[in-house]
Amino acid sequence: MNSYKIVKYASEHYVIWNEFVAKAKNATFLFHRDFMEYHSHKFEDFSLLIFDHKEKLRALLPANIFENNLYSHQGLTYGGLVLDENCKLSDVLQINYQLLKHLSEKGIEKLQLKIIPTIYNNLPSDEMEYVCFLLDANLIRRDAIAILDLSNKIEISRVRKRGIETGKKHQLKIKEEATFEAFWNELLLPNLKSKYNTNPVHSLKEITYLKSKFPNLIKQFNVYFEDKLVGGVTVFITKNVIHPQYIAGNAAFNTLYGGLDFLYQHLITTVFPNEKYFDFGISNENKGRNVNESLHYWKESFGARTIVQNFYEIETKNFDQLKSVLI
Structure with missing residues (x-):
């Protein structure tokens, strides 16, 4: 496993954080610190920066902490691990191993992820879905989003x-x-x-x-x-x-x-x-278990069709399950 250094966000990281977000393969302006910090009084920020052994920033985790849980971030519509455009699957697996090990050692028992919907990515980036599968993550919510493909x-x-x-x-x-x-x-x-x-x-x-x-x-x-x-x-x-x-x-x-x-x-x-896309939003209630049929139909009658957004709960102690994936 490659080694990575995990650093808690502080104001001195403002520039490097925002520069990374601007070039990441799965980020939007919602991850810019100016957007995240408008409601900083409502959440205890616990955002993380992840550097490789050459001190190169490879990933970010916009997050807040509450009790023994880390959330990707409760004040944002979507989140998860924000990745360098050059990050490969093997990199993401090793980053998650180090990240979860770090969190477990800090006494943080669970990581709550709300995955960014695929249409917001600048490049294909479903690595975290695969990681959640490997970690036996608990799928705690799935929303149906009505999307119009404008092309x-x-x-x-x-x-x-x-x-x-x-x-x-x-x-x-x-x-x-x-x-x-x-x-x-x-x-x-x-x-x-x-x-x-x-x-x-x-x-x-x-x-x-x-x-x-x-x-x-x-x-x-x-x-x-x-x-x-x-x-x-x-x-x-x-x-x-x-x-x-x-x-x-x-x-x-x-x-x-x-x-x-x-x-x-x-x-x-x-x-x-x-x-590229027009996002009509969700029509769900009850953490995705119910759909407002008439509302979703209204969106579909514009030509929108459904994609999903997944919400996972990961037990940080499961980090060892990533250790032997790469063969």
């Missing part, structure tokens, strides 16, 4: 076409906005409060801060009917994927105006026609 679009359903035509009939206008205040205060917050008695993951202050750090990667599109705000969407843009992070509208937005159909079709065909 191989399936024709949308007649129902969606009617919604789009309704939006055109009402002469809905879609504008990219520089700020989030109107959408957050008039639509998103009231909707989430009335329907689910909850708040968005990001406060208005937080999303505004993130926009200032990633101005080309976080965008707001509002929908207007006769100059009145009736709906909107906050979009996260990665190298391969467009993902609506928040969507909200008033009571008439869909029922009368066909607003959501019209808005999504506008994003897909006009704003982001040359991107």
